Amino acid sequence: MAFDVERFRARASARKSKLGQPIVWQDVTGSTNDDALAAARAGAPHGAVFVADVQTAGRGRRGHAWLARPGEGLLFSVLLRPALDLAQTSALTLAIGLALRDAIAPIISSAASIKWPNDVLVAGKKLAGVLVESQLQGDRLQAVVVGVGLNVSSREFPEEIAARATSLALLGATRLERETLLGDVLDAISTRVLGYEAGGIAAILPELNAADALRDKRVRVDAVTGAARGLDEHGRLRLEDDAGEMHALSSGTVELV
Amino acid sequence: MQLPLDELQSLLKTLDEGGASEFEYEDEKIRLKVAMVRGQASASNSSGGSPSSTVAAMPAVFAAPAAVAADPNVVFVTSPFVGTFYRAPSPEAEDFVPVNGSVKQGQTLCIIEAMKLMNEIEAEFSGIVLEVLVESGKSVEFGQKLFKIKKS
Numbered sequence: 001m002a003f004d005v006e007r008f009r010a011r012a013s014a015r016k017s018k019l020g021q022p023i024v025w026q027d028v029t030g031s032t033n034d035d036a037l038a039a040a041r042a043g044a045p046h047g048a049v050f051v052a053d054v055q056t057a058g059r060g061r062r063g064h065a066w067l068a069r070p071g072e073g074l075l076f077s078v079l080l081r082p083a084l085d086l087a088q089t090s091a092l093t094l095a096i097g098l099a100l101r102d103a104i105a106p107i108i109s110s111a112a113s114i115k116w117p118n119d120v121l122v123a124g125k126k127l128a129g130v131l132v133e134s135q136l137q138g139d140r141l142q143a144v145v146v147g148v149g150l151n152v153s154s155r156e157f158p159e160e161i162a163a164r165a166t167s168l169a170l171l172g173a174t175r176l177e178r179e180t181l182l183g184d185v186l187d188a189i190s191t192r193v194l195g196y197e198a199g200g201i202a203a204i205l206p207e208l209n210a211a212d213a214l215r216d217k218r219v220r221v222d223a224v225t226g227a228a229r230g231l232d233e234h235g236r237l238r239l240e241d242d243a244g245e246m247h248a249l250s251s252g253t254v255e256l257v
Numbered sequence: 258m259q260l261p262l263d264e265l266q267s268l269l270k271t272l273d274e275g276g277a278s279e280f281e282y283e284d285e286k287i288r289l290k291v292a293m294v295r296g297q298a299s300a301s302n303s304s305g306g307s308p309s310s311t312v313a314a315m316p317a318v319f320a321a322p323a324a325v326a327a328d329p330n331v332v333f334v335t336s337p338f339v340g341t342f343y344r345a346p347s348p349e350a351e352d353f354v355p356v357n358g359s360v361k362q363g364q365t366l367c368i369i370e371a372m373k374l375m376n377e378i379e380a381e382f383s384g385i386v387l388e389v390l391v392e393s394g395k396s397v398e399f400g401q402k403l404f405k406i407k408k409s
Contacts, residue, residue: 037377041363086337090371117373133375136337137363142379235372251341251370 001071002027003051008179015183017190019047019078026050027070030057032077033133033147040079040135040143051076051182058149072154072167074178077147078186083197086139090250091201091235092193093117093132094208096146099192100128101211103185104150107173113213116228116237116254121213125166127151146189152176201235208235214254221252331387334378334404336397340371344393352393354386359409366404369397384408 005025012020022045029035032050034057039048054070084092097118104112110122120128128150135142151167153176168176175181195203209215214228219239226241236248336342344352344367353365360366360380369376388405391397 089376090338090340090374093372093374130373131375132373133377135365135377135379137379138381139337250339250372 002053003071003182004179005051007177008182011180011183016187017047019186019190020049020183021047023049023051026052028052028054028056031055031147032058032075033131033145036077036079036145036147037133037135037143040145044079046079046081048079049076049182049186050079069154072152074148074150074152074181074185076182077145078189080144080146080189080193082141082144082193084141086136086141088196088200089134089141089144092144092196093130094201094231094235095192095196095204096130096132096189098204098207098211099188100130100148100150100185102192103181103188104128104168104173107175108168108171110171112211114208114211115213116231117235119213122166122171124213125164126161127166127168127171148185150181150185152178152181201233205231205233205235214256218257220255220257221249224249225257328407330384330408332382332406332408333390333402334366334380334406336369336399336401336403337376337378338369338371338399340369340376340397342391342393342395342397342403343368343370344389354389354404356386356389359383359385360406378403380406382406382408 003025005023008020008023024035024039026035029050029052032052032055035050035052036044036048039050052075055075058075082092094117097114097120100118100120101112101114104120104127108122112120112122112127115121115126118130118132119126120130128148130149131147132144133147134144151165153169154165154167155169156162157165168181175184192204209230212228212230214237215230217228219226219228221237221239224239224241224247226239226247229238229240229246232238232248234248234250236250237254239247239249241247344354346353346368353367354360361383362380364380365377366380366386367378369378384406386404387407390402390405397403
């Protein structure tokens with residue numbers, strides 16, 4: 001079923017935040033993040049949302065594909081113009097992971113954890129992914145685009161990801177209507193972004209460490225293999241290699257080994 | 258003189274090995290011009306001298322910043338934070354900007370990734386990309402020079 005913009009709008013008055021104004025729906029697009037980035041360059045406001053039933057070039061970090069069947073996932077990007085210094089911007093991605101977890105916690109009975117920096121996992125399987133992109137000119141943060149892919153009604157996945165993916169439907173969620181879910185997720189993002197603007201990483205570090213899906217697991221991040229040891233004060237992943245040396249990583253692909 | 262001695266020595270060694278006879282370099286702080294007399298410099302090579310003896314044997318002329326003003330239209334784009342530098346939107350894609358290519362204000366020059374946040378670094382002004390100073394996929398530090406651009 002196609003995403004129903006009117007149904008989304010009809011519920012706006014019951015919502016806490018104004019994110020989602022304006023909202024642009026497309027049945028098919030390349031990538032909602034690209035749409036939002038282009039709109040940001042053209043001056044679109046804080047809170048603009050781009051939602052699609054199908055993304056033909058949907059992507060995660062560095063072009064990794066995001067697989068979803070038409071209508072089974074909630075795929076959207078929200079444009080934010082937050083009041084943040086550049087030095088604070090990076091760890092905003094961590095607050096977004098918490099926002100997704102906040103939004104789904106009330107509707108599923110299992111606990112969700114976060115695979116650094118912001119994949120949302122339930123029982124070790126990926127429920128949602130986030131790709132955050134920003135536009136900077138000099139020392140000015142022009143825009144932040146938060147792209148979210150949330151598996152909603154999928155009951156099966158392509159073979160290559162079946163062992164690693166889950167959905168709200170498979171988890172027995174009490175709510176599967178994408179229009180309502182979008183409102184919930186946007187409200188959670190709004191709350192977390194305001195909290196992050198006020199309190200920075202320090203205010204969410206205890207929650208991030210408590211939700212850390214990688215804690216004490218053996219992982220490989222590009223060339224370094226070792227045990228994940230939580231997040232440091234900047235939100236970087238602490239990795240203790242086999243020689244006992246501690247690394248603090250701010251980017252890279254994290255694989256469980 | 259802002260250029261550290263060890264950097265200068267390795268620069269001169271590289272130039273000597275590459276057979277250059279003249280070299281000009283500039284950034285915000287310094288403009289440097291080096292001229293080498295080949296016949297004399299070769300003597301230090303044959304003796305297999307250390308970089309410092311190579312430098313000592315090469316007549317070099319340094320222009321102080323005050324003597325030759327740096328071109329105010331040549332500017333560097335630096336990294337706003339620690340991260341990973343990417344010249345293209347994905348590994349298979351073309352670079353955002355080629356060397357000697359023109360850029361418009363607001364055009365994306367590169368991505369710096371930090372904490373899975375992909376930051377598109379946009380040009381603050383229009384111009385020509387003279388040099389790309391970092392290899393794609395490498396880590397960059399706060400303030401590290403990424404691009405040399407001549408404003409148009």
